[in-house]
Amino acid sequence: MMGLAVVPGDAAERVLAAQLRSADHVALLRQAMNLFGLLFLWQVFGHHGSAPGLMLWSAALLLSMAVGGILRRRRNGAAVSAADLRVHGFTGLLHGLIWAACMMSLSAGHGAAQSVAHWTLISCIMVCGAISYAPTPLAATGFLLPCIVGLGALFDPRDQAPLLALATSYALSLLVGCFLYARTFARQHSASVQLEEKSEVVSLLLREYEHGASDWLWQTDPARRLSGVSPRLAEMLGRAPAEAEGVLLVELLAGNAWESGLFPTELHELADHLKRRESFSNIVLPVELDGKVRWWELSASPRYDEGGAFLGFRGVGSDITEQRESAERIAQLARFDPLTGLPNRTHLRDVLDQAMGGGMAGAARAGGCAFLMIDLDRFKAVNDTLGHQIGDKLLTQVARRLRHICSGAEFCGRIGGDEFAVVIPQLGETHGVDKLAARIINGLSAPYQVEEHTLYVGASVGSAVSPQDGRESEALIRSADLALYRAKGDGGGVHCAYEPQLHAQAEERRQLELALRDALEKKQLHVLFQPVVEAQAGTVVGFEALVRWTHPDMGPISPAKFIPVAEEARLIGPIGEWVLRTACKEAACWPEDVRIAVNVSAEQLAHPSFVGAVVSALAQSGLEARRLELEVTESVFVNADTGALKILDQLRGLGVRLSLDDFGTGYSSLGYLSRTRFDTIKIDRSFVVGASNNKAESLAIIRAVVTLADSLGMATTAEGVETEAELAMVRGLGCRKVQGFYFGRPMPASDAAALFPAHQARARA
Template sequence: MMGFTALSGDAVERVIAGQLQSAAAVALLRQAMNVFGLMFLWQVFGHQGSASMLILWSVGLVASMAGGVLLDRRRRTGSGVTAADLRVHGCTGLMHGLVWAACMMMFSSGHSASQLVAHWTLISCIMICGAISYAATPLAATGFLLPCIVGLFFMFDGPEELPLRALATSYALSLLVGCFIYARTFARQHSASVQLEEKSEVVSLLLREYEHGASDWLWQTDPARRLNGVSPRMAEMLGRTPAEVEGTLLVQILAGSAWESGLFPAELHELADHLKRRENFSAIALPVEAQGGVRWWELSASPRYDETGVFLGFRGVGSDITEQRESAERITQLARFDPLTGLPNRAHLREVLDKSMVGMRTGVPGCAFLMIDLDRFKAVNDTLGHQVGDKLLTQVARRLRHICSGSEFCGRIGGDEFAVVIPHVAANRGIDTLAGAIISGLSAPYQVDEHLLYVGASVGSALAPQDGSESEALIRSADLALYQAKSEGGGVHCAYEPQLHAQAEERRQLELALRDALEKDQLHVLFQPVVEAETGTVVGFEALARWTHPEMGPISPAKFVPVAEEARLIGPIGEWVLRTACMEASRWPAPVRIAVNVSAEQLSHPSFVGAVVSALAQSGLEARRLELEVTESVFVNADTGALKILDQLRGLGVQLSLDDFGTGYSSLGYLSRTRFDTIKIDRSFVVGASNNKAESLAIIRAVVTLADSLGMATTAEGVETETELAMVRGLGCRKVQGYYFGRPMPAVEAAALFPADQLRARA
């Protein structure tokens, strides 16, 4: 305000400019008062011999007036205003004050009382005029009034004039304080005006942005709800000119072609209600016919009233939210539909099932849930790649959608699993019919690129409310039924039965117990002898895992091995059996071998070779004395790496045996790709041959001939009688295994079959 501090900023500059403009507005009054004072002094003192002093003082007055004018002009020609301009203006006030202080000193003594009164009257007028002209610039007011106050001491210098001096000084100081008060008030008011102006500019800028922005515009209506003052942006969004839209009912514009029929969307009814009740509304989204199509607009508005409370209409903002709406719909589509097949996803299926379950409770007949799993789909992915698998899934979805063309609601759960919700079904008959159609339709061949593919389907179903009164329970029941269908070989439909839940609970408890079996030393290994068919000499043993639970007792391998495979426990259990068997076999005589069964899962991990090497190294067993038995199931997926791992094991010197030959996916192709040392003939063929079944006899002869031609040995499994032994001997089997020679036995009993001097002491 004084100009001593150099502040920056547009607001500061504008306040300084306001101070200087206020002073400049009354500068002419100050100059006129100076001229009047000059003339008054000549009139009062000019005839008393003071002409020389008056001339000198008059020159000083004119010089100060001219200097002030020059300084003001110089300031005005500069670029912008600063605090320095206030200081320059203060110099003008100081010169003005010094001239009039000199006047009081020069003409204060040697004059009559009437002249003194006239002189004081003139000085008081000059100080009032100066205070008025410098009121907005306190620095100039100070520069003017302080010399005047000093001059008063010369003007009233007599002892008897002391009261007059005090009165005049108080008068001058009051004028100075008044200037400061006015200047402070002026600065505050002008600063507030500047801030208000800046806010107005911001509001104007925002309004212009609304007008010229990409998707927003302003609109307003009159009391009759007709558009007025239509903005170019709004008209552009409608694909019309402002003149075409001006005066049209807002609701008519928004309704478009529906105006004639009266079939308005619910959102338009909501907006019309707000307009009718004259109340605020915000973010109402509604479809509008514009630009040759349907766009989504979002409108907000408030009612307008004048100062007397008369309703003037509405004023608001509009936005085009078509892109946001479409984006939200795409997100909803992704959240509720499978991106690959376009079928409803798991969450969407669950919503439909929940609604069907609610309807069932209100008296509608029960609903059903079907789970579908593709058979042999993994082989397609493994052999032909996921791209072909995805195309196959797309065709499966197309067929399933065609089959479920009625009230059924089909979707994809994930992977190769699909599901169907039947909202209304009274009995299993309709479920059986639909399940049969699904299995038949999905089992037909598929043409994917240049591949002709065959996959089947298994279906598990559950019916509410008897199989589950809640959605989660019904889904779990259908899943159990699907598991049963898969365990029966696939390609069938199984409906849920109560015992399936009991079996599932038993499997779950068995799995939990099996996870603790290794840690709690509940597993043990038994050894079954393998003998020469001709001499009966023991040439090896097969290691067999057994489990004795402290509460459930002995548990059959037929029970716990499938559970171990499903729970991915077969790997650690198999490795433990391998290490244990190798450690026991290292104590037997050198020629005797140990055979260990290996699962397909173990052969799918490259780390299995390292586990075999580690077991051999820790036990000290020679690699040629270890025989690993594999089943034909490991060759179903040729790209699993099983063949490579088997080749690596043979490179270590480990013997390989093909177990259960002829009972599974028998193919002579893999016999030429992998070198086996032994082929084991399943007991079912041994029993059949002992009963003189021609097929079994032919199969054993063929296997023996094939093995001999390939340089492999044959082992007949399950020989329990002397008749069976004689038969397999006659057919040419070299080795025999079965109860006839010994049941699976503990390691101590197995070691007792050899002379004590041939056994090596345990390290």
């Protein structure tokens, strides 16, 4: 404001320029007052012998006025700075010094009338100077301070002290007023500059908005006709601005429908807002332009003048056709499976909801609807052996066949993975679910040709019918899933319809799983040991560790019941590891020639940490590795890439013995016998019972297994020997070891240890 410091920024320079312009506008008033004062002084003091001094002073005054005029002329149209404000302040100081000199030179030797006239002139000069220099406080200070000093010559401090004090206060008040005015002036102009800058930014943004953005501005008059049509809006309409000016907005948006009056619902909504003069936002409506339908989004608010008169609407619009098409494509992807092109789970659920009519009401109608769940058999083997790329191509062919089979009113889709589903929206009197399921199983079980591979997969189907199997879609899907679970449990390749007991069985499995988890935490499981004896001598050579569960409320639960649940719930791993540690710990107390056999599931062998668990159990118990025998079933070798063979080789490298359990009852293949070295082959009890009943097939199988084991250097163990006749028979067939109730039922660890009293006595000694 004073110009003494350099303030960067365009806004500061513009305020400085405004200060100088304002001061220059009233410069003529100051010059006129100076000329009037000059004439007044000649009139009053020119005849009293002061002419020479007055002439010198007059020349100085005229010179200062000339200098001020020259500087003012140089500033016109030129950029100003803080230096110009300081120069202007210097001219004010020069002006003040000249008038201070006037007061000092003309104050002495004159009468009272001349003194009063002199003071009156000086006061007028100070007022006029303060007014003219008010926007520039530096010049006002430079002018008034010398005048204040000169007042001491005009009034004698000894005789006219009150007058001097009054005149000085008067001059200081003028100076303070100049500062207050300058501050207000600077603030107002600073605010004006900021407002102007913001207006320029807004105008620039609006211009950019109109020319560079996809949106445009529009406005209407009170009659809802377009006014002030911008080039951008005219371009979107495919017209010249003059052609669109004054046309009804609704007419332009309606296009060819204007004549027929068949407007879209969205256009009716827009027209209602315009009619009621209400603000609206994000109204999306179709607009026909050049024979093509585009989608526009409009927002606007009504305009009123200061008197409250309605002026029309002003708003913004944008073409969202591409966004809408993208949203539709995304919605398409959200409802259809990208691999097969079939409807996905969400779409299937929506169709089922619609078929059921929203629950109770729809389910109660005649006929009802049906939901079929389909799961491919042996598909995992394709993925595991040939890779997911071949598996994806196979799924594509499966989807094509399923779409061909469900070519009627049925609605088919993919749930995920190798699971598909079919909705039958309306069942007839004969239903036809069984026939459709049979066509699906037959159609999907035919061979597939994928690249150079000929693939065979089957299909299992579970179905549920509303309203009897579920009055809501979620319940119907759950019922069909239970039926599919039953079909897979029956071996696959069949159709199972939902039955009420399936839900009870599922609930029983769920409760059993919860109880089993609780039993594992509370250590309710225990291990029993069944003797394995040498067939000829009858001496105990080992035990098989068998896990048992006695529930506090349900009592003893058969392993045939809870072991499958443990496998499904992924609990077989921790249970198996606990049995392994417990068995090794107990076996360490037996004679050194007695082994312990522990069953191992396929899931345990598929886990890389299993070898570490075996090493840990042996180390903690102190049991030698040669005394541990791990029993596996043929199911381990179904998927050759599970790593089971590698883990078995690592276990043999530790010295652990391996036994093949239930040989001949599962996925029998002699190939894996050449890849993995087993120490024992166990013959299932079913063959022992058959041979004891003189069944030729069972006798032949046992002889073949014994011969195969002897040729490969393996021992054979006959399971389930319960009578002396069965013992004699397996001895005669060449089995080396036997196991069964004839020699002992599964017993606690204490009873097993009691079979070796001599060893216990030595241990106590």
